Amino acid sequence: MSELSPDDRSRRVNKIKRAFAYNLFCRQGATPRTASLNDYYLAVSYALRDRMQHLFVNSAEKLLEKNPKIVCYLSAEFLTGPQLRNNLVNLGLYDDFAQAAAETGLDLREIINHEEEPGLGSGGLGRLAACYLDSLSTLEIPAVGYGIRYEYGMFNQRIENGWQKEFSDRWLHQGNPWEIKKPVMACEVGLGGRTEVYHTEAGTRRIRWRPARLITGVPYDTPILGYKVNTVNCLRLWSTESHTSFDFAEFNTGDYYSAVADKLKAETITKVLYPSDEQIEGKRLRLEQQFFLVSCSLQDMIRLHMSRHESLGNFHEQFQAQLNDTHPALAVPELMRLLVDVHFYDWDEAWEITRRTLCYTNHTLLPEAMERWQLDLFGSLLPRHLEIIFELNRRFLDEVRIKYPGDDERLRRMSVIDETGPRYVRMVNLACMGAKAINGVAALHTDLLRRHTLADWDQMYPGKIRNVTNGVTPRRWIAVSNPRLTKLITEAIGESWLTNLDELRQLEKLADDAAFQEAWRKVKEANKRDFCELISCCDRICVDPAVMFDVQVKRIHEYKRQHLNILHIITLYSRIKANPNLSVTPRFFIFGGKAAPGYFMAKRIIKLI
Structure with a gap:
């Protein structure tokens, strides 16, 4: 960006000051005498968002004009971090806003520190997703991030007497100036019910899903700026609303709870990130969340595609959908359902489109961490999808039999349905079967995937497993931090x-x-x-800032090795106790991280620390 003259800079700073005053009065209904710190935070943020908006709209218009291929990143988490400072840095406006704030009698750093952390992620999965969106925007690659707008995020943590205590994370309660609600783009999502066979006028056999429940997914768009470029991509987060939010007849009979029961049940789906799955209700809620995310996102992608094209035959040429871990793996049967049942493509063509649209990022080597769903639960919630999975699996296992005749053990390992005990749907196998490409997130991780965890898939499809080493954006993680x-x-x-x-x-x-x-x-x-x-x-x-800081920040988990770290501390302490004259470097240990609410052993590790 070219340097401004002192006069031009003064004019720009004055415009920013006027924007502060306008937003404080017109949007917040406050004056400098009555305004709270949150009022000023919102006024400053809206002043910045207004300057981002023309870039955001122009970027969306270019998608319609130039018809480029769009990267769609589906993730249960987006650990974006606070937006105000990041957007100021990416637009190159930090110094101007700091001067405007100072001349208004405000401290920009205090305003920045007031911003709530968006409760949309919990660890590396969400950090990776957020960094990809930042980098895609900076590289000016058209992209949409699809996720869930968790009303209460994960949870706020307090340590009481050594134990973790969880409290609701009300990150939205004071307002989120960065999001824009788009109710006209809402999607309808079904759950439960049954399937039925019918025949078209031409005599073609078709299957129709009759859901027991319908919920509405409403998108909220957050602009994702590139660094000092004109491209602004979109983080589209879905929030649930009831298909029929209020039963007037029930209310008038005095049954006030029943009048809003559907609304409460629907909105529960997007209340919390990773609800505890110790009980069957929690498992069902997690599965509902995952399907809600992929169904809304794929419907949205198809809507956007059909606004530019006459058919879905080239859908895979216009969209590339990356599945961040197995949470969005239901995209495989849902895209098949939309193509076959809704848009009436024949099975083989729908499967070709699906396999060329989806890619899968694997995040774990541990068998116990690999997601799977009991067949009874899955079938009760997604009956049509289970039918599609059975048919996909039958055809896939026929391919395996042809390539590896007589290898029943390989068939058992590669089947999407785990039949070694109670029957489960294996989400890793589903994602591997439906993806054009599979990637690990580090060279060592990818090598272990090829040689061990996904060795069968590497042998079946040589070259399908690739490495894409994890990274972080230097803008947020150095320039902003x-x-x-x-x-x-x-x-x-x-x-x-x-x-x-x-x-x-x-x-x-x-x-x-x-x-x-x-x-x-x-x-x-x-x-x-x-x-x-x-x-x-x-x-x-x-x-004492002169001592060495020894820091470990990540989710508290047995395989993250916090327990080994604390045992190391105990060892160092024991050595000093045994030999008080021992020469040691003064060191201060810092742990950061949360344990899942139902993860008792992780909570014990916190207590030990």
Whole structure:
């Protein structure tokens, strides 16, 4: 971006100040005398969103004009992080907004710190999804992220007497200025019921699904900015509403609960990320969530496609859908259902479109972490989809028999239906069967997939399993998170590293530069001092910023090895107790992470820590 003259910059800052005042009065109904910090946060955020909006609309218009292929990223989580500072950095407006805020008597940092963390993810899965959207926008690749608008997110955590306690995460209660509701794009989703056979006038045999329940999925769009480019992609989150939200007759008879029962039941689906699945009700709710996500998203993709084309025959040429783990694996039977039952494609053509549209990212090697659903539960909720899975599996196993005659053990392993005990639908096998490509998220992980976890699939379809190494966007994870370090690096090598991390190799020539080393040390020291102040404020613990910080931040889980870390701490402590004169580097250990509410062993690990 070219540098503005002082006069132009002054005019731009004045426009921003007027936007603050307009949004405070017209949108918040507040004045400087009555405004709360949240009013100012919303006013500043709306002022920025208004400046993003023309880019957002222009990007959407280009999709209709240029007809490009669109990447659709389906994920149960999007750990986007707060939006205000990230959007200011990506638009290159941070300094202008900071000056406008200061001239208005506000502290932009205080306003930024007020923003709630969006409760849309819990760990690496959501972080990866959010980083992909950022990078796709920065690379100016048309993309839509599809997820669920969890009303209460995961949960807020407190530690009481060493134990984790869960409380509702009301991240939306003070308003979300970044989302735009799009009720005209709502989708209808069925659950339960039965299927029936019928024949067309031409005598063709067809199957119709008669759901017992219908719910409505309403999209909320959040703009995802690229870094200093004109492309803005979309994060489209689905929220449930009842198909018939209010029974007037029930209400008038005095049965007030029954009057809104359907509404309450429908809205439960998008209340919480990962509801506890210890009980059958929790398992059913999780399955409802997963189907709701994929059904709304695929219907939306088909709607967009049909606005540009006359048929779905080239759907796979216009859309590439990436399944982030197995939560969206129901996209395989749902896309088949939409093509065969709704749009009347024959089975083989529908399967060809499906297999060329979907790709699958695997995130785990552990058999116990691989998702599967009891057949009874699955069939009661998605009867038509179970029929489709049975037929897909029958045809697929015939392929396996032809390629590996007499290998019954291979058939058992590769079947989508696990019949070793109570019957289950294996979601990993379903995703592998329906995907054009499968990827691991690190070279070692992908190698282990090929050699062990998914070895049968690698042998059946050589080259289908590929590696795509995980990464993080340097915009949010360095520029936004660590502005001091960003400034130091940019002053040394320029700012192109923010879109090309290979440029960081230029720092190698400064490895022995004493002045640069000292500046680097001061950045780290200042950041540690800020963190010590935060710890002192939150936990009333005084920490010397000069000590070594030893940090482990991730979901609390047995296989994440927090228990090994705490055993290491106990070992170091025991050595000091045994030898008080032992020379040790002062070290401060920091753990961050949540345990799933029903995961007792993970909670015990927190208690041990």
